[in-house]
C-alpha cells in the first residue's frame with residue numbers, strides 16, 4: 466500500500482479512535498475523583514466490550530443487487546446493519562463500528578482497512594443477492610477460501626468483488642488469497658470465521674429465517690481478507706425473488722434478521738469463552 470494511502474488510513478483510524486474513546490477522555494477531563502481500589506477491581510472483572518465491525522455492502526454510486534420492484538440492496542442492508550448495531554449496543558457488551566454509516570461508496574479495501582485499524586474482534590459484511598432464476602430464495606453465509614465451494618459462490622464473490630466497478634478479482638491473484646489464508650490459519654482466524662458462519666446458519670434456522678441449501682459456502686471475497694479478524698459475509702435473501710424482496714423491505718423482518726444476527730454474535734463469543742475456560 467502506498468505511504469500516502471496508509472497515512473490516510475491511519476488518520477481515519479485516529480478519527481475513529483477519538484470517536485470511540487471520546488467519552489472516556491471527557492470523563493478523565495471532567496475532574497471527577499479517581500475510582501477507589503474496590504471499584505477498580507470490580508471494573509477489571511467486567512470483560513472489555515468486544516468490537517464488532519458491521520459492513521453494510523455497497524452504497525453511493527454502487528446500489529448492489531436490484532429487486533423486481535426496484536429495491537436497492539444498499540438500502541436494505543444498511544437498515545439491517547442499523548438494527549443490528551442498536552441491538553448489539555443495547556446490552557453494553559459490544560462496541561460497534563459501521564464501515565459506512567450512510568449512503569456513501571466505500572471501496573472494499575478501505576472497508577478491510579477500517580476494520581483492521583479499529584482492531585475489530587469480529588467482522589460481518591451484510592448483503593442481499595439476486596439470481597437469474599426468480600424462484601431461488603433464502604439466506605446464505607460465506608467465508609473466505611482460495612477455492613470456491615461451488616460455482617455460484619464463485620460467481621457471487623466475483624460480483625461482490627466488483628463493487629463500484631473496481632474489477633477486483635481475487636481468483637486471478639489467488640497467490641494473495643493463498644498467502645492470506647496461511648496467515649489466517651496460523652492465527653486461528655479461518656476456524657473462527659467458519660465457526661461464526663456456522664453459528665449464523667444455526668441461529669437463522671432456529672429463528673425461522675429461510676436458508677439456501679448448503680447455507681455456508683466459501684469463495685474468494687475481497688472484503689473478508691483481514692488476517693487477524695474472524696469474518697463472514699451474509700446474504701440475507703434474493704431481491705430477484707418477490708417473496709424475499711417483500712420481506713427484506715418490511716421493518717419487522719429487518720429487525721428479526723438483526724435479532725438473529727445479534728444472537729449469532731452472542732453465541733459465537735459464548736462458545737469462544739467456553740473453549741478458553743475448558
Ligand SMILES: [Zn+2]
Pocket residue numbers: 522523529530538591592593594625
Ligand atoms: Zn452485495
